[in-house]
Each structure stands twice: as structure tokens, then as C-alpha cells.
Amino acid sequence: MNATLLTASAPTRARFSFEVFPARSGAAALALGHAVQHLSAAGPDFISVTYGANGSNRDASLDLLKYLRDHTDALPLAHLTTVTEDRETLLAAVHAVMDAGVHDFLALRGDPPRGVGEDDPRVSGSLSALELTELIAQARAERPAFTSVGRTAVAAYPNGHPLSRSRAEDIEWLIAKQEAGAQFAITQLFFAAEEYLSFVSEAQSAGLTIPVLPGLMPVSTSGQLRKVAQLAGRPAPVELERELEEAGGYAPELGVEHTVALAEELLAGGAPSIHLYTFNRHEQVLAVLRALRLLTPDPVGA
Numbered sequence: 577m578n579a580t581l582l583t584a585s586a587p588t589r590a591r592f593s594f595e596v597f598p599a600r601s602g603a604a605a606l607a608l609g610h611a612v613q614h615l616s617a618a619g620p621d622f623i624s625v626t627y628g629a630n631g632s633n634r635d636a637s638l639d640l641l642k643y644l645r646d647h648t649d650a651l652p653l654a655h656l657t658t659v660t661e662d663r664e665t666l667l668a669a670v671h672a673v674m675d676a677g678v679h680d681f682l683a684l685r686g687d688p689p690r691g692v693g694e695d696d697p698r699v700s701g702s703l704s705a706l707e708l709t710e711l712i713a714q715a716r717a718e719r720p721a722f723t724s725v726g727r728t729a730v731a732a733y734p735n736g737h738p739l740s741r742s743r744a745e746d747i748e749w750l751i752a753k754q755e756a757g758a759q760f761a762i763t764q765l766f767f768a769a770e771e772y773l774s775f776v777s778e779a780q781s782a783g784l785t786i787p788v789l790p791g792l793m794p795v796s797t798s799g800q801l802r803k804v805a806q807l808a809g810r811p812a813p814v815e816l817e818r819e820l821e822e823a824g825g826y827a828p829e830l831g832v833e834h835t836v837a838l839a840e841e842l843l844a845g846g847a848p849s850i851h852l853y854t855f856n857r858h859e860q861v862l863a864v865l866r867a868l869r870l871l872t873p874d875p876v877g878a
């Protein structure tokens with residue numbers, strides 16, 4: 577079959593990727609192993625693995641990246657944070673990830689550890705995500721065989737990062753990260769498509785050229801919805817909040833419904849793909865993809 581013709585005539589399906597975090601117990605690790613098999617079988621562009629600020633779960637992150645590399649078909653992507661870490665430690669951490677055969681990174685500053693303020697010198701003196709992006713490029717340059725292997729992603733904030741004073745400042749900073757070598761961005765959670773679409777449109781007018789993947793999380797509980805609202809920096813949709821409460825605080829299908837509607841608007845508005853925060857479960861995110869017709873029946877079986 578002629579691959580070029582196939583590509584030219586086939587309708588382009590939107591793409592997707594997932595985020596997981598290291599398990600915090602043996603039982604959770606078993607459940608996560610099961611979940612990532614299903615996630616991998618869905619054929620994502622990558623599965624990203626979170627990293628505890630100040631290196632608190634560095635080994636667990638690395639173990640999970642290795643598990644993905646050795647036991648699934650998915651491309652692992654390593655989150656890395658700088659908070660409270662010095663340059664040497666960070667460079668060693670980048671090399672450790674590369675030694676594990678993982679070459680894709682999400683370069684982050686990370687949040688301050690619990691009880692430590694933004695103005696604490698251990699936090700304010702940390703490298704920024706921009707400097708980490710440069711450090712990852714340096715680590716690649718130290719290994720000529722891998723210089724052109726792997727991509728670096730960075731975070732973007734459609735509703736603004738708490739440290740920035742305006743959208744313009746957030747956009748300027750994202751463009752600076754692009755200039756430092758970032759090849760794509762993944763957003764913080766948000767509730768309304770317009771928040772993402774207007775942010776990307778303004779950023780593109782200001783010179784952003786890299787793709788910005790919208791980060792979406794189908795919530796199951798009222799507690800998760802409150803957490804998302806906190807991260808999004810916006811109140812949760814009143815109707816979703818009410819419906820979840822009426823369902824006794826737990827209704828995974830409502831989170832799926834809301835995420836499907838949001839993803840449809842985003843993809844129709846030009847989002848290049850969707851990045852799904854899985855909360856280490858596969859059922860809800862696969863239900864979202866199925867409803868969006870981005871998934872053939874789950875090959876592993878539900």
C-alpha cells in the first residue's frame with residue numbers, strides 16, 4: 577500500500593496522550609500496571625509520568641517510566657521539576673532518565689513543598705522551567721548520539737499562572753520557553769473551551785508557533801472537581817457541581833460527559849490533540865475517547 581496516498585486520502589483523526597503518576601502503595605502499583613496496559617493499547621502519542629516537587633518521588637517516577645518503556649508500547653515522557661534542586665542534581669536527573677532510555681521531557685519548575693512559600697530562597701532561587709529546558713538541551717548535547725532524539729515540552733496556563741500578573745506576561749514567558757527549545761506545551765486544567773482557544777490565538781499572534789495540547793481531566797467526585805477548580809483558577813461549572821452533588825458526590829459518567837463536550841469544542845476550534853489526566857484509571861479516559869470516536873474498541877478488553 578502506498579503510504580503517502582493513504583495519508584493523503586484518510587481523514588485525519590485527532591490524537592491524544594495521557595498523564596499518570598507513580599503509585600503510592602503496592603496495591604496501587606498493581607492497579608496502575610493494569611491501567612497502563614489499557615492506556616497503552618489505545619495507542620496514545622505518549623504517556624507522561626509526573627514528578628514530585630523537590631525530587632520527592634524521583635525513584636518512583638523513574639521506575640514507572642522504565643515500566644512503560646519495558647512493558648508497554650507507549651512512548652514514556654518524563655516530567656521533571658527544579659524546585660529546591662541545584663543545577664548539578666538536575667543535570668544528573670536528566671541523565672538518569674536518558675540512561676533509562678527515555679528522551680522526552682516536560683520541563684517544569686514545580687510547586688513549592690507543603691508549608692514553604694514562594695518567597696523562600698529555596699524556591700525563589702530554583703531554576704525556572706526555561707532554564708531547565710536549556711539544561712535538557714545541554715544534557716542532549718553531552719551525548720551526541722542523542723542530540724536530536726527526544727522532545728521537550730513545557731507547561732502553559734490558559735487562565736494565568738498565579739505568579740504572573742497578566743495574560744500578556746504568561747504568553748511572553750511561554751514564548752521565551754519556546755525560544756529556549758520547547759517543542760510543544762501542555763496546558764493546566766480549565767473548564768471552558770474559550771479559555772484555551774483565546775489564549776492560544778493571542779499567543780500565536782504574539783509569535784507562538786509550537787503546538788499547545790489542552791490538558792483535560794474527567795472528574796468522578798465533587799472533591800476532584802474542587803481540586804480542578806483550584807488548579808484552573810476558575811469556579812467549577814455550576815451545573816456539573818450541582819449534578820455531582822445530587823448524585824451523592826460520585827458520578828464518573830458526568831465527568832466523561834463534560835470532558836467529551838469540552839474536547840469536541842476544542843478539536844473543532846483547532847486544538848492539535850488532547851492530553852488526558854487519567855488519575856491512574858483507564859475507564860473514564862477511554863470512555864471519553866470512545867465517545868469522540870478516537871478509539872476502536874479497547875483491544876485489551878474493558
Ligand code: FAD
Pocket residue numbers: 625626627628629655656657682683684685686687688703704705706731732733737739740741745746749750762763764765791
Ligand atoms: P515556569 O514556567 O518556570 O513559571 C511559571 C510562571 O511563572 C510563568 O507562567 C510565568 O507566569 C511566571 N514566571 C516565572 N518566571 C518568570 C520570568 N522570568 N518572567 C516572567 N514570568 C515568569 N508540578 C509538579 O510538581 N510535578 C509535576 O509532575 C507537574 N506536572 C505538571 C504538568 C502540567 C501539564 C502542568 C500545567 C503543571 C504541572 N505541574 C507539576 C505544576 C507546575 O510545576 C506548577 O504550576 C509550577 O508552579 C510552575 O511550573 P512551570 O514549569 O510552569 O514554571
